[in-house]
Amino acid sequence: MFKNKKGSQKIDSLIGHGSVLSGDMKFAGGLRVDGSVIGNVTSADEKNGTLVVSEKARIEGRVKASHLILNGEIVGPLEVTQYVELQPRARVVGDLTYKVLEMHPGAVIEGRLLPLAGARVVTPEDKPADAKDK
Template sequence: MGLFNREAPHRTADKAAINSIIGRGLSIVGDLSFSGKLKLDGTIKGNVKGEYLVIGKTGGVTGDVDAETCICQGKVRGNIKSKDLTVVKGCRIEGNVETVNLAVESGASLVGEVKVDDKDLRLIKTGSVSEEQLPEIASNG
């Protein structure tokens, strides 16, 4: 499901194109800067800055993330700044998000403020819900 973007692209990690992997069980303490594509299945306690970041289901960041593209399946406790951000089912973000394109799947958790660059933002018309389609409200009597 797309939120705030013109279309609802479903971005997935292209495993063949990932340059580096921080494996499950590996923990890094300190800031990390990288170029290319990084898959994070371990944990980082520090800020992360790079081009294309995939935070896997077992991955986590305690610190701020600044990436051109970020696909989050794991956990982030910190702020995220990313041009293209996809928050996948099972992901948990505790921090503020600043983005241009945001896609949030049902079942993802985002606790914080979301700021979307709205200069290119357009509303997508969806079907309206008639009163007949609304669930009944149970009476207390």
């Protein structure tokens, strides 16, 4: 089990840098991708599936998860049922369906943004006062 810097995201599985996985996969809990996946990546649990795609990682295929933190590249349609964070080096080539979206400057989307019912975009004003000061 791995944890992110904040300690809040539990990562159960890792596809390491330099690794290439060909084929569709389902993951449970949290999955961090530092390598490449050629195929569809789907969370086994529609409500609790966190996918973290690091800066040098790439996924070619359909992605479905409840939470996504992206700083690498995904080529294919994405469906994120809860929260997606597109970090500065994120690149999406395909349509992104989301509920809550946070997009950092530098992130690129080549496709459509399709909000789910009740969707919203996180703005700096939505963050707590102490987070703005950091």
